[in-house]
Amino acid sequence: MGERLKMVSLVLLGLVLTSLGLKFLSIHELTFGGTAGLATVLTFMSSWSWGVLFFLVNLPFFWMSLQKLGKWFTISSFMSIIGISLIRDGLDVLPFFSVPIWLATVLAGLCIGFGVTLVLNNGSSLGGIHILALYLDQKWKLNRGVTIFVCDLSIIIFAAFLVGWGNALLSVFTIFVASTIIGRYKKSPIKVTEQEQEEFSEARSRSIKEA
Template sequence: MHTKLQKSFLIIIGLFLTAAGVKLLNIHALTFGGTAGIATLGSYMTNLSWGILFLIVNLPFFILSIKKLGWTFSLSTFLCILLISAISDLMDYLSFPVISPIAAAVIAGTLIGLGVSFVLNSGASLGGIHILALYLEQKSNINRGVSLFVTDFIIVSSAVVIFGFANALISIIAITITSLLTGKLKTPVKPSAPVYHANESEPIRNT
């Protein structure tokens, strides 16, 4: 019970840190990778909030998570997606300091890196690319930090059209710091209940 409460606390802290980092990027016209970056681009092109778009974008990945990573992980992840969407929208009522874009990218990258690490190391994720990164780590032993960096770099590069080359380049600072932190701060996954592939009889065990 103590362990579950500790993990839940770390997840909540991680969600607040991540939401604060994303908010800091948004107010400085910077973006991020993954589904967070897609939601950011969408919020600039529509009247929908980042939280609502983040929830919508993650739905397909939630289905993938159920099939590949199991119901327990998927449900905890879905709760994290709901919570961070709500927390992010609530942060619209808070005032954040306006600083230099580079400083904002460094601080936001650190906040998001710590936040995502807390969530991932507690047995959940923030959906989207994080689900894919965890699956690849279990399946092919590819470090989650590498997967996140590659996919995030591609997505942020596509943001040049909306945010401009300078801001897109600065945004890469944030995803680099986040990727380094999530790769370095990961905790070894202990053997647990096997995770099954759809239509397969042999489980994929955590390694």
């Protein structure tokens, strides 16, 4: 119970950090990649809030998550999507300080990078590209940071036609910072040494003989 509470708390912290990073970007009409960036682009063409659009964009990915990544992970990711949608929309109704555009790109990259890392390393995700990245990491050991960076770059190129190439290039820097952090601080799987394997085999053999 204590471990689960710790994981939930870290996921919540990750959602807050990620929401702050996205808010820094929106101040200067910068965008991000993945489904977060796609939702941002859609806000330029719609009167709907970012949170609503982000939730809707992520719905198709939950089928993949349920089929390949398990029920608990899917439920956790679904709750994270709801959580970040509410937190991010909540920041729009609160007073927020403005920073220079260059500082906004750096702060956004750091906040999103560490925020997403906390979410991913504690059994959840932010849907969309992150679910795809986790699936590819699990199946083919592809680095999550690289997968996210490539997908994000594609979204940025599309967004550039709406926000301008100058803002798009600054957004790429933010994506690079965030993706580097995500790839570097990926939680390593537990490795079982040969000695541990032998000890396990011996213990198993003894239990069989005793039975």
